[in-house]
Amino acid sequence: MIHALLYYALFFGAVGAIAGGSWLVWRAFERSGPEPKHLYEAFRYVWVDCYEMDWEQRPRLIFVHGRSFNCAGQEVAGMSQYNAITVAMEDDDTPLSSTAFAHELRHQARARKGLPTDPGHKAPDWAPGGIVARTNEELRKRGW
Numbered sequence: 001m002i003h004a005l006l007y008y009a010l011f012f013g014a015v016g017a018i019a020g021g022s023w024l025v026w027r028a029f030e031r032s033g034p035e036p037k038h039l040y041e042a043f044r045y046v047w048v049d050c051y052e053m054d055w056e057q058r059p060r061l062i063f064v065h066g067r068s069f070n071c072a073g074q075e076v077a078g079m080s081q082y083n084a085i086t087v088a089m090e091d092d093d094t095p096l097s098s099t100a101f102a103h104e105l106r107h108q109a110r111a112r113k114g115l116p117t118d119p120g121h122k123a124p125d126w127a128p129g130g131i132v133a134r135t136n137e138e139l140r141k142r143g144w
């Protein structure tokens with residue numbers, strides 16, 4: 001799994017370097033397949049309504065289809081990087097509530113609130129019944 005992470009980091013590092021370093025930073029959305037369903041509603045709902053964040057401070061989103069990788073060894077197919085999250089989509093119809101979308105956005109929200117990003121998932125945010133689980137449940141209820 002760590003090899004996949006390294007490969008991914010190297011790939012995007014190389015692409016970013018080739019394009020003068022700005023490619024990844026300035027692209028609002030990067031994806032290797034169709035846009036997830038209900039993306040904009042779900043993004044605004046999670047970021048603004050659930051995490052009480054400023055919409056203008058939202059991170060960039062990267063969706064990777066047909067690949068998975070773990071966030072700090074957890075059973076979560078996503079990563080949180082500087083000002084961006086990467087979310088694995090098992091297939092094109094994967095609902096966002098079944099992905100690491102809310103989980104990785106929580107790392108970004110914590111950083112912007114001045115809290116530790118908590119890569120080891122020690123905060124109550126990640127626990128059963130915590131804000132990430134409750135947010136995913138709300139997404140599920142909405143069919144997102």
Ligand SMILES: [Zn+2]
Nearest residue numbers: 071072103119
């Ligand atoms: Zn995580």
